[in-house]
Amino acid sequence: xxxxxxxxxxxxxxxxxxxxxxxxxxxxxxxxxxxxxxxxxxxxxxxxxxxxxxxxxxxxxxxxxxxxxxxxxxxxxxxxxxxxxxxxxxxxxxxxxxxxxxxxxxxxxxxxxxxxxxxxxxxxxxxxxxxxxxxxxxxxxxxxxxxxxxxxxxxxxxxxxxxxxxxxxxxxxxxxxxxxxxxxxxxxxxxxxxxxxxxxxxxxxxxxxxxxxxxxxxxxxxxxxxxxxxxxxxxxxxxxxxxxxxxxxxxxxxxxxxxxxxxxxxxxxxxxxxxxxxxxxxxxxxxxxxxxxxxxxxxxxxxxxxxxxxxxxxxxxxxxxxxxxxxxxxxxxxxxxxxxxxxxxxxxxxxxxxxxxxxxxxxxxxxxxxxxxxxxxxxxxxxxxxxxxxxxxxxxxxxxxxxxxxxxxxxxxxxxxxxxxxxxxxxxxxxxxxxxxxxxxxxxxxxxxxxxxxxxxxxxxxxxxxxxxxxxxxxxxxxxxxxxxxxxxxxxxxxxxxxxxxxxxxxxxxx
Amino acid sequence: xxxxxxxxxxxxxxxxxxxxxxxxxxxxxxxxxxxxxxxxxxxxxxxxxxxxxxxxxxxxxxxxxxxxxxxxxxxxxxxxxxxxxxxxxxxxxxxxxxxxxxxxxxxxxxxxxxxxxxxxxxxxxxxxxxxxxxxxxxxxxxxxxxxxxxxxxxxxxxxxxxxxxxxxxxxxxxxxxxxxxxxxxxxxxxxxxxxxxxxxxxxxxxxxxxxxxxxxxxxxxxxxxxxxxxxxxxxxxxxxxxxxxxxxxxxxxxxxxxxxxxxxxxxxxxxxxxxxxxxxxxxxxxxxxxxxxxxxxxxxxxxxxxxxxxxxxxxxxxxxxxxxxxxxxxxxx
Numbered sequence: 064x065x066x067x068x069x070x071x072x073x074x075x076x077x078x079x080x081x082x083x084x085x086x087x088x089x090x091x092x093x094x095x096x097x098x099x100x101x102x103x104x105x106x107x108x109x110x111x112x113x114x115x116x117x118x119x120x121x122x123x124x125x126x127x128x129x130x131x132x133x134x135x136x137x138x139x140x141x142x143x144x145x146x147x148x149x150x151x152x153x154x155x156x157x158x159x160x161x162x163x164x165x166x167x168x169x170x171x172x173x174x175x176x177x178x179x180x181x182x183x184x185x186x187x188x189x190x191x192x193x194x195x196x197x198x199x200x201x202x203x204x205x206x207x208x209x210x211x212x213x214x215x216x217x218x219x220x221x222x223x224x225x226x227x228x229x230x231x232x233x234x235x236x237x238x239x240x241x242x243x244x245x246x247x248x249x250x251x252x253x254x255x256x257x258x259x260x261x262x263x264x265x266x267x268x269x270x271x272x273x274x275x276x277x278x279x280x281x282x283x284x285x286x287x288x289x290x291x292x293x294x295x296x297x298x299x300x301x302x303x304x305x306x307x308x309x310x311x312x313x314x315x316x317x318x319x320x321x322x323x324x325x326x327x328x329x330x331x332x333x334x335x336x337x338x339x340x341x342x343x344x345x346x347x348x349x350x351x352x353x354x355x356x357x358x359x360x361x362x363x364x365x366x367x368x369x370x371x372x373x374x375x376x377x378x379x380x381x382x383x384x385x386x387x388x389x390x391x392x393x394x395x396x397x398x399x400x401x402x403x404x405x406x407x408x409x410x411x412x413x414x415x416x417x418x419x420x421x422x423x424x425x426x427x428x429x430x431x432x433x434x435x436x437x438x439x440x441x442x443x444x445x446x447x448x449x450x451x452x453x454x455x456x457x458x459x460x461x462x463x464x465x466x467x468x469x470x471x472x473x474x475x476x477x478x479x480x481x482x483x484x485x486x487x488x489x490x491x492x493x494x495x496x497x498x499x500x501x502x503x504x505x506x507x508x509x510x511x512x513x514x515x516x517x518x519x520x521x522x523x524x525x526x527x528x529x530x531x532x533x534x535x536x537x538x539x540x541x542x543x544x545x546x547x548x549x550x551x552x553x554x555x556x557x558x559x560x561x562x563x564x565x566x567x568x569x570x571x572x573x574x
Numbered sequence: 575x576x577x578x579x580x581x582x583x584x585x586x587x588x589x590x591x592x593x594x595x596x597x598x599x600x601x602x603x604x605x606x607x608x609x610x611x612x613x614x615x616x617x618x619x620x621x622x623x624x625x626x627x628x629x630x631x632x633x634x635x636x637x638x639x640x641x642x643x644x645x646x647x648x649x650x651x652x653x654x655x656x657x658x659x660x661x662x663x664x665x666x667x668x669x670x671x672x673x674x675x676x677x678x679x680x681x682x683x684x685x686x687x688x689x690x691x692x693x694x695x696x697x698x699x700x701x702x703x704x705x706x707x708x709x710x711x712x713x714x715x716x717x718x719x720x721x722x723x724x725x726x727x728x729x730x731x732x733x734x735x736x737x738x739x740x741x742x743x744x745x746x747x748x749x750x751x752x753x754x755x756x757x758x759x760x761x762x763x764x765x766x767x768x769x770x771x772x773x774x775x776x777x778x779x780x781x782x783x784x785x786x787x788x789x790x791x792x793x794x795x796x797x798x799x800x801x802x803x804x805x806x807x808x809x810x811x812x813x814x815x816x817x818x819x820x821x822x823x824x825x826x827x828x829x830x831x832x833x834x835x836x837x838x839x840x841x842x843x844x845x846x847x848x849x850x851x852x853x854x855x856x857x858x859x860x861x862x863x864x865x866x867x868x869x870x871x872x873x874x875x876x877x878x879x880x881x882x883x884x885x886x887x888x889x890x891x892x893x894x895x896x897x898x899x900x901x902x903x904x905x906x907x
Contacts (some may be wrong), residue, residue: 109622125637193749201777202727204782204783205778205783206779206783207780207783207784207785208780208785217872218887248690248743249743249744249772250743250744250770250772251679251769252744252770252906253689253743253744253745253770253906254645257691262655262656262659262660262663262690263655263660265655265659265690266654266655266656266661383773384779387783388779388799389775389778389795389798389799390775390776390778391775391777392775397775400775401625401629404794404874407873407874407875409794409798410798411797411798411799412798412799412804413798413801413802414726453600474654475651475653475654476650476653476655478662482829500592502737509597518779519769519785522738522767522769523738523769525735
């Protein structure tokens with residue numbers, strides 16, 4: 064088959080000692096920069112892009128690029144797991160269970176399942192990219208505005224598991240997120256909303272700043288407030304001779320890895336998909352399916368394995384519209400597009416014909432960068448968990464410093480740093496009164512998407528609401544959303560219906 | 575041993591890049607204009623990394639360094655937000671009188687100043703030059719009933735609700751072009767149904783999915799799809815067909831008196847002395863004449879659109895007036 068021979072020649076281009084060295088540098092630098100709160104893969108690549116331009120051959124640049132990407136992504140999960148400070152929206156889901164695992168002394172297992180799961184997901188989805196790029200690209204552009212709206216509704220309804228124990232608190236958190244999502248210039252008309260006349264707020268409150276504020280800053284304040292009542296270090300390390308993952312961990316991880324991949328890859332391929340929604344979906348799904356439901360919220364390994372796999376699989380998915388149509392669907396993809404253009408490569412339908420060898424070299428780089436990450440990072444786990452030995456006051460002071468640097472690096476603006484602190488204070492209050500954090504992030508991500516696509520639909524249809532029901536795809540997605548909403552209550556509903564019938568029957572017998 | 579040396583340099587550059595982003599933004603007072611530049615040039619890209627202004631800034635950095643025009647180096651930093659008007663405000667207030675500060679800007683900023691009702695305008699900068707420009711293209715899906723621009727504009731005039739226009743953010747170059755076109759075709763610019771997307775990629779997806787009747791974006795965004803036959807280019811917005819779409823008719827040739835270039839240029843802070851301004855303009859003139867910059871233009875596929883000094887100043891003013899007028903008619907000013 065020609066795909067394989069193309070891929071093989073791609074490997075031929077990429078596999079040289081020099082290129083492998085680039086991959087190693089990329090992975091290492093990416094991991095270290097990605098560890099900073101707020102600096103996710105997109106910003107890491109943007110910051111390191113000038114380096115790749117100084118290389119003579121695009122091949123060397125791409126392989127370093129793939130390394131940086133996987134490294135940054137893994138670096139991000141490391142801090143969310145160890146310190147509950149995710150740097151970007153797609154590692155929020157892994158922080159929920161990962162951090163609880165770390166607190167119970169299972170940091171190594173959490174990091175290992177994240178690394179191996181990422182490797183498995185990236186490998187499978189890269190194969191998917193190799194084989195199905197073209198047909199999937201055709202399918203992806205079938206999605207109209209009303210379908211995206213329905214998809215956002217479905218995602219919103221199906222991740223209610225994130226809401227936590229109290230529905231009222233969860234919905235309040237979600238509402239806060241929806242509100243934050245409204246701040247800034249309206250996407251359709253360019254009118255300012257909730258900006259209080261300040262141009263600094265025109266772009267809205269960046270999701271990165273919300274995440275850094277709520278998690279890194281909020282967590283630091285929360286810890287500081289209770290410092291005397293907590294043990295001196297964050298978490299026990301676990302026995303030093305302990306394996307990364309026990310047999311039981313493997314058994315509980317492999318299905319979530321595969322399921323996460325199955326969710327992440329197609330979602331990433333949608334123009335307007337991205338990696339955050341599938342990670343939340345994967346988390347919810349694992350929680351519903353798990354035999355260890357009681358462990359969720361206290362450190363269930365499935366809750367790390369699934370989202371991490373979904374996150375990495377989504378990236379290969381994101382490459383599909385990027386390479387075949389030139390449509391960047393995530394921040395990382397947008398930066399990649401810029402770097403392609405820096406090498407005078409224009410992604411689009413003719414990319415494979417025009418720049419075939421380079422694209423196959425890029426795809427081969429993904430395989431290698433991914434493998435390199437695993438090889439380098441599994442041994443590094445030992446080093447990362449040492450972070451947990453740092454006494455709390457120093458550790459959280461460090462987190463605050465890095466969070467500040469991260470936000471300033473992203474925005475170059477003191478005002479944004481102050482906004483992050485403000486959001487952090489809010490995060491502290493929310494933690495103090497037991498409000499869940501994840502729904503806020505969900506609101507910020509899904510709110511604007513729902514609103515914009517809803518209004519775009521109505522604009523295109525000249526205000527006709529029936530388009531939501533007459534198009535089969537939209538109707539099916541909305542139907543699934545309704546189903547997802549009533550699903551948790553279904554057993555109770557059925558029981559009640561049955562109970563009532565039984566009672567009535569009994570009644571009848573009495574007559 | 576080439577690789578290890580390279581790798582160390584790469585790592586250092588990486589660390590430098592992080593630091594540069596974190597540290598820059600502090601204004602420095604300029605020295606004498608004797609041998610310009612006498613210290614590191616600070617080049618602001620008033621947008622996110624990866625966007626058009628950022629690419630222009632980084633290309634300038636590369637060409638200035640390679641042409642050995644900036645002995646003390648060039649640093650690029652990003653101030654993103656509000657169509658570049660946040661960067662503009664910073665340049666006009668914090669960097670006043672500093673000849674070593676430069677900002678990349680362009681048509682989008684002209685529009686942004688108007689739609690965002692920015693308190694700082696381009697009049698408060700020292701115009702230096704326009705450098706590059708990209709034409710806009712109007713495309714329809716391959717199975718669209720509209721074969722030429724006249725037919726599309728006729729529909730937009732007689733039944734504006736039947737035409738869904740799509741493009742980049744509200745009040746940006748794409749919507750400006752539609753407004754100018756509507757005016758030229760005798761249609762009501764305000765009645766044009768414009769669906770805004772956050773970038774060329776998103777509107778491309780919507781056009782392919784069938785949400786839009788026609789989309790407007792930079793030529794580079796659609797050239798590949800046009801060549802592949804996925805979409806049809808009805809017209810381009812420049813004076814002659816661009817190299818990427820050699821067979822596309824211009825809007826003028828299609829019968830509408832509209833020309834619009836999405837140009838990018840450079841501005842300095844206000845308060846420069848005359849000799850300082852002359853030195854900056856001189857530097858950019860030298861850059862423009864350098865083979866390195868000409869090579870950059872070829873590599874990036876940018877059209878050369880060079881006006882410097884007083885020409886640039888007059889052009890900035892003329893564009894501001896024209897854009898303000900059309901945005902007012904659309905109802906966005």
